[in-house]
Structures are given as structure tokens and as C-alpha cells.
Amino acid sequence: MANAIKPDATRRDFLFVATGAAAAVGGVAAVWPFIDQMNPSSAVLAMASIEVDLSAIQAGQQVIFKWRGHPLFVRRRTPKEIAEARAVSLNDLVDRVARNANIAENAPASDENRVIKPEWLVLVGVCTHLGCTPTVSTPQSPQGSYGGWLCHCHGSDYDTAGRIRKGPAPQNLAVPPYAFTGPTKIKIG
Amino acid sequence: MAGHTKYVPGSAFTRWLDTRLPILRLANENLVTYPTPRNLNFWYTFGGILTFMLGIQMLTGIVLAMHYVPNGDLAFASVEQRIMREVNYGWLIRYIHSSGASMFFLAVYVHMFRGLYYGSYKAPREVLWILGVFIYLLMVMTAFFGYVLPWGQMSFWGATVITSLFSALDQVIPHLGTSITTWLWGDFAVGDATLNRFFSLHYLMPFVIAGVVGLHIWALHVPGNNNPLGIDAKGPQDFVPFHPYYTVKDAFYLVLFLIVYMAFVFYAPNFFGNPDNYIQANPLVTPPDIVPEWYLLPFYAMLRSVPQKLLGVIVMGGALVTLLFIPWLDSSKVRSCRFRPLMKQLFWIFAADCILLGYCGSQSADAAWNIVGIDLPLVWVARLATLYYFGFFWVLMPWVGRIEVTAPLPESIAQSVLARSVKTEDAE
Ligand code: FES
Numbered sequence: 001m002a003n004a005i006k007p008d009a010t011r012r013d014f015l016f017v018a019t020g021a022a023a024a025v026g027g028v029a030a031v032w033p034f035i036d037q038m039n040p041s042s043a044v045l046a047m048a049s050i051e052v053d054l055s056a057i058q059a060g061q062q063v064i065f066k067w068r069g070h071p072l073f074v075r076r077r078t079p080k081e082i083a084e085a086r087a088v089s090l091n092d093l094v095d096r097v098a099r100n101a102n103i104a105e106n107a108p109a110s111d112e113n114r115v116i117k118p119e120w121l122v123l124v125g126v127c128t129h130l131g132c133t134p135t136v137s138t139p140q141s142p143q144g145s146y147g148g149w150l151c152h153c154h155g156s157d158y159d160t161a162g163r164i165r166k167g168p169a170p171q172n173l174a175v176p177p178y179a180f181t182g183p184t185k186i187k188i189g
Numbered sequence: 190m191a192g193h194t195k196y197v198p199g200s201a202f203t204r205w206l207d208t209r210l211p212i213l214r215l216a217n218e219n220l221v222t223y224p225t226p227r228n229l230n231f232w233y234t235f236g237g238i239l240t241f242m243l244g245i246q247m248l249t250g251i252v253l254a255m256h257y258v259p260n261g262d263l264a265f266a267s268v269e270q271r272i273m274r275e276v277n278y279g280w281l282i283r284y285i286h287s288s289g290a291s292m293f294f295l296a297v298y299v300h301m302f303r304g305l306y307y308g309s310y311k312a313p314r315e316v317l318w319i320l321g322v323f324i325y326l327l328m329v330m331t332a333f334f335g336y337v338l339p340w341g342q343m344s345f346w347g348a349t350v351i352t353s354l355f356s357a358l359d360q361v362i363p364h365l366g367t368s369i370t371t372w373l374w375g376d377f378a379v380g381d382a383t384l385n386r387f388f389s390l391h392y393l394m395p396f397v398i399a400g401v402v403g404l405h406i407w408a409l410h411v412p413g414n415n416n417p418l419g420i421d422a423k424g425p426q427d428f429v430p431f432h433p434y435y436t437v438k439d440a441f442y443l444v445l446f447l448i449v450y451m452a453f454v455f456y457a458p459n460f461f462g463n464p465d466n467y468i469q470a471n472p473l474v475t476p477p478d479i480v481p482e483w484y485l486l487p488f489y490a491m492l493r494s495v496p497q498k499l500l501g502v503i504v505m506g507g508a509l510v511t512l513l514f515i516p517w518l519d520s521s522k523v524r525s526c527r528f529r530p531l532m533k534q535l536f537w538i539f540a541a542d543c544i545l546l547g548y549c550g551s552q553s554a555d556a557a558w559n560i561v562g563i564d565l566p567l568v569w570v571a572r573l574a575t576l577y578y579f580g581f582f583w584v585l586m587p588w589v590g591r592i593e594v595t596a597p598l599p600e601s602i603a604q605s606v607l608a609r610s611v612k613t614e615d616a617e
Pocket of ligand 1: 156
């Protein structure tokens with residue numbers, strides 16, 4: 001006579017499992033919009049790229065533009081700075097990946113792979129440690145020991161190709177996607 | 190619990206209410222007749238002070254929110270112009286709130302060190318201690334969100350540096366950390382979206398804290414208070430009712446605390462602040478030295494003392510998480526440091542160590558001490574201090590409890606208290 005009870009129990013079990021499953025799936029489905037609303041909104045994503053004119057920048061000088069809420073460094077390197085960056089062996093680098101959005105993701109961090117034209121170094125000015133803006137090194141006010149940039153927050157030292165050489169930052173300064181639209185005009189983003 | 194008097198409603202109305210919602214009974218049993226060890230000293234008054242401070246921060250915060258605008262273009266002016274100059278008494282309410290945050294942390298640190306000294310985390314009070322650590326972590330988050338709101342340079346760059354801690358996860362799984370920071374910011378950098386959500390969370394968190402404080406007090410009232418002797422209260426002779434004994438004692442020290450607090454509010458309202466925060470946030474210029482508020486400096490020093498990003502973040506997080514394990518790290522049967530000659534010394538070294546770490550965190554990244562002509566970089570001082578911080582909890586605490594010869598414990602609280610009063614009578 002056990003069968004007389006069983007159908008009832010199975011039906012209850014079925015309802016129990018079905019309700020539980022629906023609640024679990026529904027719960028996840030309900031939570032997702034609340035998580036995803038935190039991500040950048042379409043207005044933020046739709047941010048236009050910027051175009052900048054470089055002709056006014058002198059050799060040895062850096063100009064900062066604003067791109068995607070971040071500082072963007074454009075540095076017109078002197079032949080000496082370029083030579084210094086090119087003399088560095090890959091083995092001496094902390095981060096051996098180019099971090100250049102315009103070329104392959106795993107390209108080595110040679111100076112050639114950090115620029116489109118050697119004279120113009122274009123970088124996102126965000127220290128890869130915790131996001132401060134590094135200070136540029138110039139002959140008038142040298143910063144750090146590699147002639148590039150020094151981040152004052154926790155002492156990350158970058159060379160004249162924007163590659164990390166010393167300090168807590170794990171990566172080279174990022175090269176944003178950009179292209180030359182004229183001899184001295186670039187479009188970023 | 191021993192000595193618990195039963196609440197007897199006094200009037201027809203309270204009798205009526207008591208059978209429907211026994212809220213007066215709850216208040217009576219927890220705030221009036223609650224049996225409290227008779228030997229609690231000054232250091233035990235900070236629990237009450239902290240509850241008071243939470244109330245003050247909520248009250249002033251709700252008022253400030255009526256005038257504040259959480260918008261990247263308007264936030265700075267809504268604080269410096271509207272609240273500080275235009276709103277009636279806006280300056281006062283803001284200074285009470287901003288200095289209040291520092292006083293709140295001052296009180297919580299005293300409260301935590303007191304718990305550490307008297308072994309208040311030991312069985313059966315482990316859950317009480319852990320809830321306390323949760324409250325502290327919630328306070329840190331609330332303070333961080335709040336510090337961002339005036340949208341000055343320190344607000345902006347502090348927010349950038351702290352949220353970027355998560356980008357260290359890129360070293361575990363590529364892009365994981367960056368996705369998290371983008372998610373936290375709602376943008377590709379700290380910006381308007383970030384400010385808005387921080388405001389929303391800053392308003393929410395105090396209510397969460399209030400909830401956990403309720404649990405904390407509940408967990409306190411089950412085993413009852415620890416006390417400076419660290420021995421269990423055994424009978425009615427060891428207790429006094431909470432009211433009037435401790436309500437009055439708490440109130441007295443609260444007044445002294447308020448005098449110090451108001452001295453800051455009226456005479457040095459920017460004492461704890463950073464002048465850079467009077468410059469509006471500028472995403473293109475980082476201030477020369479980014480420092481957190483004083484109450485987070487020791488952890489900041491630990492972060493900076495490690496030259497590797499992910500490891501630095503792990504050390505800093507580990508310093509906080511360690512607090513949760515203290516009840517099981519301490520192997521001693523004796524609670525109070527009064528009877529632990531070795532632990533007492535290590536405790537004071539630990540307290541000094543925390544202050545030293547705070548000092549290191551306040552100095553610039555490349556600062557050095559010049560000792561007899563030799564430059565000792567502060568980062569090395571911070572490294573040693575960090576080592577002691579972890580060593581104290583993970584090595585000394587488990588070890589000292591096993592080898593230490595403790596002083597004899599008094600028979601009971603009452604006996605110890607009475608013996609002391611006899612001694613003072615003899616001396617007179
Ligand atoms: S943010 Fe640049 S070194 Fe830390």
C-alpha cells in the first residue's frame with residue numbers, strides 16, 4: 001500500500017524541485033541588471049575619439065591632453081632620448097610586452113614597438129601601479145633615474161619609451177590606439 | 190544571567206504594551222538592570238562614545254545630504270560655496286561631520302586596543318569580536334566614500350588609488366582587475382558616475398553599521414562584559430546594574446570626549462584634513478603626495494613598503510583580515526594583560542609599532558631618516574614595522590601563550606575590588 005502514499009510524495013517533491021529551480025534561475029536573472037547597471041553607461045561608451053595637432057610641441061617637450069577621462073601624454077622625443085630608449089636590452093625590462101594597442105598583444109617591448117614615428121611617443125598617462133599621473137622628466141627638472149617619468153605616489157620610474165624600470169608598477173605605460181591623420185596630426189581612439 | 194531583575198511594568202499602559210510589544214522590557218533589561226561587572230574602568234566608556242558618534246554622523250550627514258550635489262561639476266562648489274558659506278550653520282554641521290569622522294576613528298582605535306589588552310576577544314566572546322571587526326571594516330568603507338564627496342584633489346586621487354587596488358587582480362587573471370575597476374567606476378576613470386554611486390553608498394552604509402552594532406551589543410549581552418581582570422563574574426557581588434552606575438560613568442567621559450571634539454570643531458576644524466582637498470578635483474594633475482586620512486596611514490605604509498603591486502595589496506588586505514583570527518591565534522588561558530607580563534610588553538610595542546607605521550605612511554615615498562650620518566630609507570623602517578605587525582599576531586600570540594608564566598589571578602572581581610579599597614583606606 002506504499003504506492004498510495006508515494007504518488008503524493010513525488011508530486012510534492014516535483015513541485016518543490018521545480019519551484020526551487022525557478023527561484024534559483026529567476027534570482028540570478030533578477031540580480032544581473034543590478035550588477036550590470038554599475039558598468040559604464042552607453043553615454044560613456046559613446047565617447048568620441050579626439051584629434052590633436054602636434055605642430056606646436058617642441059622637441060623635448062610633453063603636452064597633456066584629456067582622453068576618456070585620463071591624461072594623455074604626447075612627448076616629442078629628442079634624438080638623445082630615442083637613442084637611450086633603443087640602447088636598452090629587452091632583458092633589462094620589468095615588463096617585456098609592448099602594451100601597444102596598435103600592434104599584436106604579445107609584441108616585445110622594444111622601443112620600435114612603442115611608437116609609430118620614433119619622434120612622437122603617445123601614452124596613456126596613468127601609472128600602472130595605482131593610477132596616479134607620473135611626472136615627466138626634462139633636463140631642467142629631471143625625475144627618477146631613467147629620464148622618462150617618475151610617479152610620485154609610490155616611486156615608479158619609467159624610461160624614455162614609457163617602460164617601467166623600477167618601483168611597484170607592473171606594466172609599461174599603455175600606448176592607446178591612435179593613427180597619424182597628417183604629418184603632425186593624430187587621432188586617438 | 191546572575192542578578193537579572195525581572196521587569197515589572199508600572200502602569201496600565203505599559204502592562205498593556207508589554208503583552209503586545211515588549212520593547213520597554215527589552216530596553217529595561219539591556220540598558221537599566223543589565224548586570225555589569227563592577228570594575229569596568231575608563232577604557233570601557235568608548236563603546237558608549239562610539240554609539241553616540243554614530244548617531245552624530247548620521248544626524249549631520251542627513252542634513253548635509255539636503256544641500257550637497259553629487260555631480261562632478263557641482264559637488265566641489267556645493268560643499269565649499271553652498272554648505273560652507275550660504276546654508277545657515279552649514280559650516281558648523283560640516284565641521285562636526287568631518288572632524289566627527291576622525292573622532293569616531295580615534296574612539297574605535299581606543300576601543301579595539303582596549304579589547305586587545307584585556308583579551309576581550311577570547312571565548313566566549315569570539316563572535317562579539319568578529320562583529321566588531323566587521324563594524325570597523327564598514328567604517329573604513331564609509332569613511333572612504335565620504336572622503337570622495339567634497340571632490341577635491343585628495344578626494345579624486347584617493348579614490349583613484351584605492352579603487353585601482355583591484356587592478357592588481359590583473360596579475361592573477363588578465364583583464365579581471367581592469368574589468369572590476371571599470372565596473373566600480375562606471376567609466377574608464379574615476380568620474381561623475383563614480384561620485385554618484387559613492388554618495389548613494391555613503392548614505393546607505395551607516396544604517397548597515399547601525400544594524401551590525403545591534404548584533405554587536407546582542408553578542409555582548411549574552412556572555413556579558415569582559416573586565417580589566419579578565420576573570421568571569423561569578424555572583425551578584427561582582428555586578429552592578431548598568432543604570433545608574435555605567436550610564437553616569439559613560440556620560441561623564443562622553444562630556445570630556447565632547448570637549449576635545451568641539452575644540453577641534455571650533456579651533457582646528459582642518460586639523461585632520463589635507464590642504465590639497467581645497468583644490469577642485471583635476472584628473473590631469475596628481476598632487477605631489479597622495480596620503481589617505483590619518484586613520485588609514487598604517488595600512489597605506491604597509492602597501493607602500495612592498496615593491497610588488499599584487500603582493501602589496503595582499504599584505505594590506507592581510508593586515509585587516511588578520512584581525513578576524515585573533516581569537517584563535519592567542520593561545521593563552523589568561524585574558525587580561527594585567528596578569529601576562531610578557532604579553533603586556535609585546536602589546537605596548539605593538540601599539541608603538543602601529544603609530545610608527547602611521548608615521549611612515551604620512552611621509553613621502555622616498556623619505557629617509559638620517560641616523561648618525563647614515564640614511565635609513567623610511568620604506569625599510571616600514572618593512573620592519575610591517576614584519577612586527579604580522580609577527581605579533583601570527584607568531585608571538587600563539588607562542589607567548591604557551592611559554593609565559595602568568596601572575597596569579599584574583600579569586601573574584603568583588604574580592605579584588607574590595608582589597609584595593611582596603612589598601613587605599615590604609616594608605617590614607
Ligand atoms: S600609482 Fe604610480 S607608483 Fe603607485
